[in-house]
Amino acid sequence: MPGGVAIEAKGLFKAFDGKTAVDGVDIMVPEGTIYGILGPNGAGKTTTIRMLLGIIDPDRGERTLLGHDEPIEAAAIVGYLPEERGLYPSMTAREAIAFMGALRGLPLETGRKRAEGMLRDNGLGDYIHKPIKSLSKGMAQTVQLFGTIVHRPKLIVLDEPFSGLDAINQGRLESLIKAEAADGTTVIFSTHVIAHAERLCERIAIIAGGKLRFEGKVSEARDRLRPQVRLRTRAQDGPWRKALPADAVQTDGCFQFELPRSGIEPLLKTLIEGGAGIEELSIERPGLHDAFVAIAGDAAAREMKRDAGMEAAA
Numbered sequence: 001m002p003g004g005v006a007i008e009a010k011g012l013f014k015a016f017d018g019k020t021a022v023d024g025v026d027i028m029v030p031e032g033t034i035y036g037i038l039g040p041n042g043a044g045k046t047t048t049i050r051m052l053l054g055i056i057d058p059d060r061g062e063r064t065l066l067g068h069d070e071p072i073e074a075a076a077i078v079g080y081l082p083e084e085r086g087l088y089p090s091m092t093a094r095e096a097i098a099f100m101g102a103l104r105g106l107p108l109e110t111g112r113k114r115a116e117g118m119l120r121d122n123g124l125g126d127y128i129h130k131p132i133k134s135l136s137k138g139m140a141q142t143v144q145l146f147g148t149i150v151h152r153p154k155l156i157v158l159d160e161p162f163s164g165l166d167a168i169n170q171g172r173l174e175s176l177i178k179a180e181a182a183d184g185t186t187v188i189f190s191t192h193v194i195a196h197a198e199r200l201c202e203r204i205a206i207i208a209g210g211k212l213r214f215e216g217k218v219s220e221a222r223d224r225l226r227p228q229v230r231l232r233t234r235a236q237d238g239p240w241r242k243a244l245p246a247d248a249v250q251t252d253g254c255f256q257f258e259l260p261r262s263g264i265e266p267l268l269k270t271l272i273e274g275g276a277g278i279e280e281l282s283i284e285r286p287g288l289h290d291a292f293v294a295i296a297g298d299a300a301a302r303e304m305k306r307d308a309g310m311e312a313a314a
């Protein structure tokens with residue numbers, strides 16, 4: 001049913017051995033959209049995903065997955081890539097994919113045919129009958145992803161799917177996610193890299209320290225900040241300067257300030273009439289990174305950067 005809700009969760013709470021991991025997370029994922037769960041390592045993303053899927057039960061809160069109050073009942077129409085990757089090293093790429101499909105109820109023969117098609121279409125045709133242990137880490141991860149979606153699930157859930165992939169394979173994965181969503185599949189993924197969510201997602205949840213900091217449209221998150229104006233003038237001073245906001249910052253001969261509530265036109269009029277000589281003017285809408293900092297704070301944004309840096313160095 002297009003226009004429906006694939007996942008709805010309210011007030012999810014989970015503690016392990018008395019230590020709170022997730023505290024009051026609400027999530028609403030419209031069908032056929034791409035949804036991101038953003039947060040630094042240890043924020044509670046995996047625990048949230050496990051609760052949404054019914055792998056673990058929340059201590060408090062409710063969730064509905066594809067219309068099921070018991071999420072595990074929807075398992076056959078869900079594809080889940082866990083954060084811990086792993087395939088049987090001796091299985092061939094084709095068998096690994098077909099086997100994962102069979103676990104979700106797909107006949108083995110159908111799985112094998114689809115596996116061959118997916119591997120060929122993605123430049124891995126030579127590896128159909130090769131064992132997993134002969135593949136690179138990125139290739140093995142791609143094979144596991146194919147195994148996750150071979151039964152053509154209605155909902156794809158990917159826990160940190162970009163981790164461990166190089167830039168080219170990350171780009172391929174982004175294209176695959178977009179293609180699945182264009183076909184009407186709902187995709188939800190967790191990440192500590194804001195750029196992936198910014199490029200792909202319609203809606204996001206920002207989680208830090210187990211708490212939900214934001215849930216809603218990416219555009220709503222970005223609209224929490226005022227657009228930024230950059231202005232370079234030929235004249236350095238004049239009566240027109242009084243028209244600039246008091247907190248305008250001047251760096252390298254460029255003024256930077258938030259777009260005034262009155263808009264840019266009254267300011268432009270004063271600059272033009274005052275002979276300031278406009279050499280450069282831009283009005284930029286803040287990106288998701290700036291919105292993340294405003295919502296979750298500098299410390300959480302620094303943790304995200306650190307996590308991404310540690311991963312690149314690994």
Ligand SMILES: Nc1ncnc2c1ncn2[C@@H]1O[C@H](COP(=O)(O)OP(=O)(O)OP(=O)(O)O)[C@@H](O)[C@H]1O
Nearest residue numbers: 016020021039040041042043044045046047048083
């Ligand atoms: N089974 C468990 N037993 C005990 N503590 C757990 C368990 N699962 C998660 N935790 C704790 O809950 C907190 C949230 O972990 P979670 O794995 O959900 O975070 P995350 O955002 O997915 O981060 P990461 O990407 O590092 O896994 C962490 O402090 C973690 O140590």
